[in-house]
C-alpha cells in the first residue's frame with residue numbers, strides 16, 4: 436500500500452512553537468510574558484466595535500476589507516489600494532512566499548530571525564538560506580553574500596524578534612540597493628510602533644520607490660488584538676495584486692475588520708502603550724542587569740536576557756524557576772539562543788513580580 440505523500444518541503448517544517456501560557460505542574464493562572472502581546476490590551480473602542488459585529492454574524496464580511504484599509508491608509512498616509520489585509524501578518528508572509536518562490540528557489544533570512552520565515556520557506560518548497568549574524572544583529576553584508584541567482588525573497592524583521600535589535604534606515608536602504616531588482620524584500624515591522632529611535636524607518640519609502648519591497652504590520656502587538664488575527668501589508672501595486680489573488684475571498688472576519696478599524700483610529704491608545712513600554716522596558720532591563728545578567732538592547736516590547744552557563748543558573752533553570760513561580764518567559768532554544776530567555780514588557784504588577792522572581796533565582800544558594 437502506498438500512502439499519499441505531502442509535497443517536498445512540508446515535512447521539513449519544524450512546527451511553530453508559540454510561547455507557553457502554562458506549564459505542567461505550574462500555577463493554573465500564570466502570567467504570560469512569552470508572546471509579546473500588548474501590555475495594555477486593546478483600545479476600548481476596538482472592544483466595542485468587536486461586540487457590535489455580533490449583530491451581523493450571518494452576513495459575509497466585506498471581502499476586500501475596504502473600510503478597514505481606508506482607515507489604515509488615512510492614519511498612515513498610505514494608498515489603501517496598495518494595502519492588503521491578512522489573517523495575522525503570518526498569512527501575508529506566507530502568501531508573499533507562495534507568490535514569489537517555489538521549488539528550486541532560495542529565500543534568505545538571518546540566523547536569529549523570526550521563526551515563521553523557515554516555516555513559510557519550506558511550505559512553498561523553496562530552499563531556506565540562513566545568513567550568519569554577529570552580536571545578534573541583522574548583518575546586511577552577510578545577507579547580501581548569501582544571494583545567488585536562485586534568490587527570490589529576503590525576509591527581515593525590523594526590529595527583530597527575539598533579539599530586539601534593529602538596523603537603521605540607511606542600512607535598510609543599503610540592503611535594498613544591494614539586492615537585484617527581481618528579488619522581493621519583505622520588511623516585517625511587527626514592532627514598529629514601539630520604536631523610539633531617530634534613525635529608524637519602517638521602509639515605507641523603499642516600498643514607494645520601487646516594485647520589489649513589501650512592508651508588513653500587525654494588530655497583534657501594540658494594538659493588543661492578537662486573538663483577532665489581523666495584519667496588513669503595504670506593497671507595490673503588482674505585488675498587492677498577487678496577494679489579493681492568493682488570499683481567501685473573505686480572509687478577514689467582520690469582527691476583525693470592525694475592531695481593527697476602531698483600533699487604528701484610536702492612536703491615543705497606541706501612544707499610551709508606547710509610553711508604557713518606554714517607561715517599563717528600561718526599568719525591567721535595569722533590574723535584570725543589576726543581577727549580573729546580560730540584557731540585549733531592544734527597540735521593541737520585549738527584552739532578551741542571557742543567563743550564565745553555571746549549573747543552577749542557566750536559562751533552562753531560570754525558565755523552570757519562573758514558571759514554577761507563576762511567570763512564563765519565552766524559551767529561545769528554537770532561535771539558536773539556548774542560553775537566553777525573552778520577556779515581554781507586561782504591566783507594572785507583572786514586571787514587578789518577574790523582577791522579584793529573577794532576584795530570588797539569582798540569590799539561590
Ligand SMILES: *Cc1c(COP(=O)(O)O)cnc(C)c1O
Nearest residue numbers: 523524525549592596625653655
Ligand atoms: C508577532 C510577530 C508577527 C505577528 O504575527 P501575526 O500573525 O500578525 O500575529 C510578525 N512578525 C514578527 C517578527 C513577530 O514577532
